Amino acid sequence: METLVTLLDVGFFAALVRISTPLLLASLGELLSERSGVLNLGIEGIMLFGAMTGFTVAYFSGSLWLGVLAALLAGALAGLLMAFLAVVLGVSQHVSGIGLTLLATGLSFYVYRLVFGQPASPPNVVPFRPWPVPVLSDLPVVGPILFNQMPLTYLALLAVPAVAFLLYRTPWGLDLRTVGENPRAADAAGVNVWRMRTQALVIGGAMMALGGAYLSISQFNAFTFGVVSGRGWVAVALVVFGLWSPWRCAAGALLFAALEALQLRLQANNVLHVPYQVLLMLPFVMTIVAMAIVSRNARAPAALLVPYRKEER
Amino acid sequence: MIRVRLERREVTPAWLQVAIPIASVLVTLVLCAALVRAAGADVIEAYRILLLSTFRSGYDVQDTLVKAAPLLFTGLAVLVAFRAKFWNIGAEGQLMAGAVAACFVGERTFLPAVSLVPLMIVSAALFGALWALLPALLKVRLKVDDVVTTLLLNFIMLYGVTALLEGPWRDPKSGYPNAPSVRIEAEFPLVPGLGVHLGVALALAAALLVWWMMSRTTLGFRIRAVGHNPAAAAYAGIGVGRVILTAALVSGALAGLAGAGEVGGVRFQVTSDLSSGYGYAGIVVATLAELNPLGAVPAALFFAIVFNGAGTMARATGVPIYLADVIQGVALVTMVAGRLFATYRPRLVRPLAPAPAPGPEATPSPLAGRGGGVAAEGR
Numbered sequence: 001m002e003t004l005v006t007l008l009d010v011g012f013f014a015a016l017v018r019i020s021t022p023l024l025l026a027s028l029g030e031l032l033s034e035r036s037g038v039l040n041l042g043i044e045g046i047m048l049f050g051a052m053t054g055f056t057v058a059y060f061s062g063s064l065w066l067g068v069l070a071a072l073l074a075g076a077l078a079g080l081l082m083a084f085l086a087v088v089l090g091v092s093q094h095v096s097g098i099g100l101t102l103l104a105t106g107l108s109f110y111v112y113r114l115v116f117g118q119p120a121s122p123p124n125v126v127p128f129r130p131w132p133v134p135v136l137s138d139l140p141v142v143g144p145i146l147f148n149q150m151p152l153t154y155l156a157l158l159a160v161p162a163v164a165f166l167l168y169r170t171p172w173g174l175d176l177r178t179v180g181e182n183p184r185a186a187d188a189a190g191v192n193v194w195r196m197r198t199q200a201l202v203i204g205g206a207m208m209a210l211g212g213a214y215l216s217i218s219q220f221n222a223f224t225f226g227v228v229s230g231r232g233w234v235a236v237a238l239v240v241f242g243l244w245s246p247w248r249c250a251a252g253a254l255l256f257a258a259l260e261a262l263q264l265r266l267q268a269n270n271v272l273h274v275p276y277q278v279l280l281m282l283p284f285v286m287t288i289v290a291m292a293i294v295s296r297n298a299r300a301p302a303a304l305l306v307p308y309r310k311e312e313r
Numbered sequence: 314m315i316r317v318r319l320e321r322r323e324v325t326p327a328w329l330q331v332a333i334p335i336a337s338v339l340v341t342l343v344l345c346a347a348l349v350r351a352a353g354a355d356v357i358e359a360y361r362i363l364l365l366s367t368f369r370s371g372y373d374v375q376d377t378l379v380k381a382a383p384l385l386f387t388g389l390a391v392l393v394a395f396r397a398k399f400w401n402i403g404a405e406g407q408l409m410a411g412a413v414a415a416c417f418v419g420e421r422t423f424l425p426a427v428s429l430v431p432l433m434i435v436s437a438a439l440f441g442a443l444w445a446l447l448p449a450l451l452k453v454r455l456k457v458d459d460v461v462t463t464l465l466l467n468f469i470m471l472y473g474v475t476a477l478l479e480g481p482w483r484d485p486k487s488g489y490p491n492a493p494s495v496r497i498e499a500e501f502p503l504v505p506g507l508g509v510h511l512g513v514a515l516a517l518a519a520a521l522l523v524w525w526m527m528s529r530t531t532l533g534f535r536i537r538a539v540g541h542n543p544a545a546a547a548y549a550g551i552g553v554g555r556v557i558l559t560a561a562l563v564s565g566a567l568a569g570l571a572g573a574g575e576v577g578g579v580r581f582q583v584t585s586d587l588s589s590g591y592g593y594a595g596i597v598v599a600t601l602a603e604l605n606p607l608g609a610v611p612a613a614l615f616f617a618i619v620f621n622g623a624g625t626m627a628r629a630t631g632v633p634i635y636l637a638d639v640i641q642g643v644a645l646v647t648m649v650a651g652r653l654f655a656t657y658r659p660r661l662v663r664p665l666a667p668a669p670a671p672g673p674e675a676t677p678s679p680l681a682g683r684g685g686g687v688a689a690e691g692r
Contacts, residue, residue, distance in 0.1 A: 001673065039460070041402075041460070045642075059499070081646075085649065085650065089649075089650055089653055091649045091650060091652065091653060092649060094402070094460055095398050095596065095600055095645065095649050096645075096646065096649050098402065098593065098596050098645065099597075099600075099642055099645035099646040100642070101593075101642075102593060102597065102638065102641050102642030102645055103639065103642025103645070103646055104642070105638065105642070106636075106638030106639035106640075106641060106642045107348075107636055107639055109633070109635035109638060110348060110633050110636060110639050112636040113633035113634075113635060114351065114352055114633055130672040159386075191503065210461065231333060231467050233464050233468065236461060236464070237461055237465055238462075240458060240461055243382065250629040275476035275479065275480055277473070277475050277476035277479075278476060279370070279470070281468070281469050281470050281473065281476075283464040283471040284466075284468050284469045284472075285459070285469060286463055287465055288451070288457075288462055288466070288469075289450070291457045291458065291461065292451055292455050292457055295451075295456050295457045300458070305328055
C-alpha cells in the first residue's frame with residue numbers, strides 16, 4: 001500500500017491531466033451531439049481521421065498549429081457528413097455512425113499509406129512542448145499539475161466550462177437542449193431543428209478530431225494506426241457515465257485517465273502483480289456497472305436517436 | 314425552386330430489395346474511384362484486379378470462401394439481433410469468446426479425439442451466446458443502452474484475452490503472446506471436393522437455418538414483431554423481453570461460431586489479432602443484405618472477394634490495400650442512405666404559386682398523401 005501511495009506523486013497527477021485531454025475533447029464533442037438528439041458513433045473514426053490529418057499537415061507545413069486547424073476542419077467535415085445522414089436523411093444513427101467510423105478509419109489508413117508509403121521508421125514531427133503559465137506554474141503541487149501542460153491540454157480543460165456555459169447560459173444552448181428533448185416544440189417555437197443538430201454535429205466533430213490530433217502531434221510525435229485504440233468508444237461511454245452533463249463527463253474523463261496513468265506507473269514500477277490489461281479494462285467495466293446502477297435515473301435526451309421529420313407524426 | 318418530396322411507400326417493391334444493394338455497391342465503387350485515381354492508378358485495371366483476382370485459381374476461390382465464412386457468421390449474428398432491435402455492436406467480442414472456448418476445448422488432451430470438433434463448435438456457440446446475454450439482460454431488465462454495453466464488452470473481452478495470452482495461457486514454446494495450438498485432431502476437417510474447412514459449410518448451413526428460423530418459425534415471427542413494434546407485440550401477448558434475450562443468444566452463438574471457424578480452420582490457436590474487425594464487418598454485411606439471411610451470403614462473398622483482391626491489387630498497382638476498408642465503410646453509408654428509397658418514393662415537386670414564371674406544366678402543390686411526406690431540399 002505504501003508503494004502505491006508513493007506512486008501517486010505530482011508527476012502522476014500531471015500525467016493524469018495530460019492523458020485526460022483527448023477524452024475530454026472527444027466526450028464533450030459527443031455530448032454536444034447527443035444533447036441535440038444525435039448519437040454520433042462516428043467518433044472513433046473521426047478521432048483517427050483528425051489524428052492523421054493533423055499529423056500529415058503538421059509534417060508537411062512544419063507548423064503544428066496548421067495541423068490543429070486541419071484536424072478541426074476534417075472533423076467538422078466528418079460531422080457534416082454525419083449530419084447529412086442522421087439529420088437530413090434521418091437514417092439509423094447507430095448504423096450510419098458505425099459506417100462513418102469504418103469510412104473515416106479506412107480513409108485515414110489509405111491517405112496515410114498514399115502519402116507516406118511504407119517507410120522503415122515512421123515519420124515524425126517535433127510535438128508540442130509544455131507551455132508553463134507565468135507565475136502560476138511556479139506554485140507548489142498545482143503548478144506542475146495544471147499550469148505546466150501542453151497548449152491543447154489547456155484548451156481541453158477550458159472546453160469544460162465553455163461547453164457548460166454554452167449549454168446552460170446561452171440562447172443557443174437552450175435551443176440545442178430543447179431540440180434534443182422535444183424537437184416538435186422547438187420547431188413550433190421557431191427553432192430550426194435540422195440547423196441546430198447540424199451545428200452540434202459539426203462542432204462536436206471538430207472537437208473529436210482535435211482530441212485525435214492531440215494524440216498524434218502532442219502526446220506522441222507520430223501517427224500510428226492504433227493511436228486512438230478505443231478512446232472514441234470510451235468517450236461515448238463517458239457521456240452516459242456523466243449523465244449528459246459536461247461537468248460529470250469531465251470528472252469521468254479524469255477518473256478514467258487516472259486509471260490509465262496508474263496503469264502506466266504500475267507497469268513501469270512493477271509493484272502490483274496484476275496484469276496491466278486488467279487496469280485498462282477497468283474503465284469499461286466501471287462504465288457498464290455505473291450504467292446498470294444509474295439506469296433507473298439515467299435520462300438521455302428524450303429525442304436521442306429519433307430523426308426529426310417536420311411533416312410526419 | 315424544385316424540391317424533392319419523399320412520400321412514404323405502402324409496400325416496398327421486391328425488385329428494389331435487390332436493386333438497392335447492387336446500386337449501393339456500384340455507387341461505392343464510383344465514389345472510391347476518386348481514391349484510386351489519387352493513387353495514380355488506372356481505375357478499370359485496379360478494379361479488375363480487385364474484383365476478379367479471386368477467380369484466378371482454385372486456391373484463390375478457396376481462400377475467398379474461407380474469408381467469407383466469418384463474415385457470413387457475424388453478418389447473420391448482427392441481422393438476427395437488429396431484427397429484434399437489439400443493437401448488437403459486440404459481434405467482435407462474441408467472436409473472441411467463441412474462439413477462446415473452441416481453442417481451450419481443442420487443447421484438452423483428456424478428451425477423446427473424435428469429440429473435439431463437435432465440442433469446440435458447441436462450446437464456441439455457448440460462450441458467444443453467454444457474452445451476448447449479458448448486455449441483453451442489462452437492456453431487458455435495467456434498460457441499459459445496448460449499443461454502449463456491447464461495444465464496451467468488445468474491449469473487455471480483448472483486454473481479458475490479451476491478459477490471458479501474456480500470462481497463464483501463453484504458449485511457452487512460442488516467442489509471441491499466443492495460446493498453445495489445438496490438437497491435430499481438433500483441426501476442422503476439409504469439406505470433401507471443396508478443400509475448405511468445415512466452418513465454411515457450417516456458415517452456409519447457418520444462413521439457411523437462420524432464414525428458416527426467421528421466416529418459418531414462431532420465434533422468427535416474434536423477433537420480427539418485436540423489432541417492428543415492441544408495444545404492439547407486447548399487446549399481442551408476445552413476451553418482448555424474452556424474445557430479445559432469445560435473439561441475443563442466437564446472435565451471440567452465431568458470432569461465437571465465427572470464432573470456432575477461425576480457430577479450428579484457419580489459425581489453430583488464439584491470437585489477440587484473431588478477428589481483424591470481422592465483428593464490425595458483420596454490420597456491413599447485414600446492412601447490405603437488408604437484414605435478409607439469404608442476402609447475407611452474396612454480401613459476405615462480395616466483401617471476401619474485395620478483401621482477397623485488395624492485396625493483389627496493392628502489389629500490382631500501388632493502390633494502398635486499405636481501399637478495401639474504405640469500400641466497406643462507403644458501402645455501409647451508401648446502403649443506409651439507399652435504404653431510404655425502400656421506405657420513401659422521391660417525387661419532384663414545384664413550389665406553390667406565386668411562381669416567378671409558371672410554365673405550362675406547372676402543377677399545384679401535390680397533396681402530401683396519407684400521413685404526409687418529408688420535404689428535402691432539392692439538389
